[in-house]
Amino acid sequence: MYVLIQPVNRKEFVERTFPNTYNYMVYQKDNKYYVKDGNTGNIVYVDTDAANAIQYAIDNSSSGTVLIKSGLYLLTKGIIINKTIELVGEGYPTLKIQPNVSMDAISVWANNVVVRGIRIDGSGSESTEGIQNGIAVGDIDKSVSGVVIIDNIIENIRYSSGTYKGISGSYGFGVALIRGSFNVVAFNRFRNVMHWDILLHPIDFNTNKEMAMYNTIMGNVGYNGLEGITVLTHNNTIVGNTFTNYGRYGIILEGGNRNMVLGNVLAFCGSSNSHDGKGGNGIRIMGNENVVVNNIVVVSYESGIAITNGATRNIVEGNFVANSNYKGDTNRKWGNIEVLDSATDNIIRNNKVYVGYTGYTRLNYGIRILSTAGAGNVVEYNDVRNGGYYGNMLIEAPNQIVRRNLGYATEASGVATISAGSTRVTVLHGMDMTPSKVLATPLGNAKIWIENITDTSFDIVTDTAPTADLQVAWYAEV
Numbered sequence: 001m002y003v004l005i006q007p008v009n010r011k012e013f014v015e016r017t018f019p020n021t022y023n024y025m026v027y028q029k030d031n032k033y034y035v036k037d038g039n040t041g042n043i044v045y046v047d048t049d050a051a052n053a054i055q056y057a058i059d060n061s062s063s064g065t066v067l068i069k070s071g072l073y074l075l076t077k078g079i080i081i082n083k084t085i086e087l088v089g090e091g092y093p094t095l096k097i098q099p100n101v102s103m104d105a106i107s108v109w110a111n112n113v114v115v116r117g118i119r120i121d122g123s124g125s126e127s128t129e130g131i132q133n134g135i136a137v138g139d140i141d142k143s144v145s146g147v148v149i150i151d152n153i154i155e156n157i158r159y160s161s162g163t164y165k166g167i168s169g170s171y172g173f174g175v176a177l178i179r180g181s182f183n184v185v186a187f188n189r190f191r192n193v194m195h196w197d198i199l200l201h202p203i204d205f206n207t208n209k210e211m212a213m214y215n216t217i218m219g220n221v222g223y224n225g226l227e228g229i230t231v232l233t234h235n236n237t238i239v240g241n242t243f244t245n246y247g248r249y250g251i252i253l254e255g256g257n258r259n260m261v262l263g264n265v266l267a268f269c270g271s272s273n274s275h276d277g278k279g280g281n282g283i284r285i286m287g288n289e290n291v292v293v294n295n296i297v298v299v300s301y302e303s304g305i306a307i308t309n310g311a312t313r314n315i316v317e318g319n320f321v322a323n324s325n326y327k328g329d330t331n332r333k334w335g336n337i338e339v340l341d342s343a344t345d346n347i348i349r350n351n352k353v354y355v356g357y358t359g360y361t362r363l364n365y366g367i368r369i370l371s372t373a374g375a376g377n378v379v380e381y382n383d384v385r386n387g388g389y390y391g392n393m394l395i396e397a398p399n400q401i402v403r404r405n406l407g408y409a410t411e412a413s414g415v416a417t418i419s420a421g422s423t424r425v426t427v428l429h430g431m432d433m434t435p436s437k438v439l440a441t442p443l444g445n446a447k448i449w450i451e452n453i454t455d456t457s458f459d460i461v462t463d464t465a466p467t468a469d470l471q472v473a474w475y476a477e478v
Helices: 050-059
Strands: 024-029 032-037 043-047 065-068 072-075 079-081 086-089 094-097 103-108 114-116 119-121 132-137 148-150 153-157 160-164 167-171 173-177 184-186 189-193 196-200 216-218 221-231 237-239 242-253 260-262 265-269 283-285 291-293 296-298 305-307 315-317 320-322 335-339 347-349 352-354 365-369 378-380 391-395 401-403 411-418 424-428 437-442 448-451 457-462 470-477
Touching (some): 024 072, 032 050, 043 050, 050 065, 050 072, 050 079, 094 103, 132 153, 153 173, 173 189, 320 335, 352 365, 411 424, 411 457, 437 448
Parallel strands (some): 024 065, 065 086, 072 094, 079 103, 114 148, 119 153, 153 189, 173 196, 184 216, 196 221, 216 237, 221 242, 237 260, 242 265, 242 283, 283 305, 291 315, 296 320, 315 347, 320 352, 347 378, 365 391
Antiparallel strands (some): 024 032, 032 043, 160 167, 411 470
């Protein structure tokens, strides 16, 4: 049994000892695959097809463990786990997907299954001849729970076009949670997966995003793919993952709501030297009511964290985001964090944004609210000092709430003096936006008011010129 305990410790969570007892052992010898009964010690099955041997061991286990010894296992078809067992690899046995064959290398169709210590190796090329995937959890008509996919290596999964479970498109995933809840994908390693490393994607995604909820994606490491974690479902936890060098996104919440994204590291996401190279973000938020907290997002091809596509009521807090606009786009001028495309009522709070990576400068803003953004986004308590090459912050859309950020003045106060014999004084307020409110209190007996509020100054006016200098305390805010 696996129990999630915080803080996460890989050594404690990943049990690297191998079972002393097993129902069946599968091993390779002289181009044949053998199945050994763990109770009698007898060889009970021999085949030249690795998939047949592994499937025999699974089908004939009532429960318990199927152990696969180290070696190369050539798959001409996928393996289906349709009962509660542990499929465990010793020494990371390699399940090699053959070219031009469509398959999910492993399909999990039962509750409380564990898949651990397996290496899945695809053909590693772009093709229209067959769809290849790593591990699929659940199916259109099979909802599963309690499944643990842990400490596996999945690599060289190719990018393919075709029809998968009735849906046409481009595919190639490492692990996909298709239908089911309370499953765990933890401490796996991904390399050269040419579409999604981890995909939370119910096949009936247009009408039923509740098909893969309350799952935990934890401690996984990926390198060189297209999208690290893609979430189209709700109420999942994504914590402590690291993804480097991705063509589009490190993590994308593509319509999923109420997900927690915590303590992940995303680097060089959307970089032009990765697969696809269309550009993207470290984290892209397109759903509602998600919480994105304490992540590190550095050197993104476009913006580091983007809130877009009408996303609303998301919280982006406590993140470190640095050196976005990796491609050096002088026209678009991306923000380390930005809000665009009708996104409304989101909170961007207490983040640190930074520019000035040693050896080069990235052409960006610290935080940018584009003119296409909706109203009511809150930007507060962020540290944007040295936040962007073009400026610490750029607020283009109206009706935003911007306050109390370090490096971007939206509040100011002071004492101005109307000189004797004069009726006004012009105050340079030093704020980064035009104040919407200016309050003034004369430190003497006088009637005063405010005129000519601009992005740089305002006037304090009195009706009668004082015979001595008149001091006026003032406060201004956006």
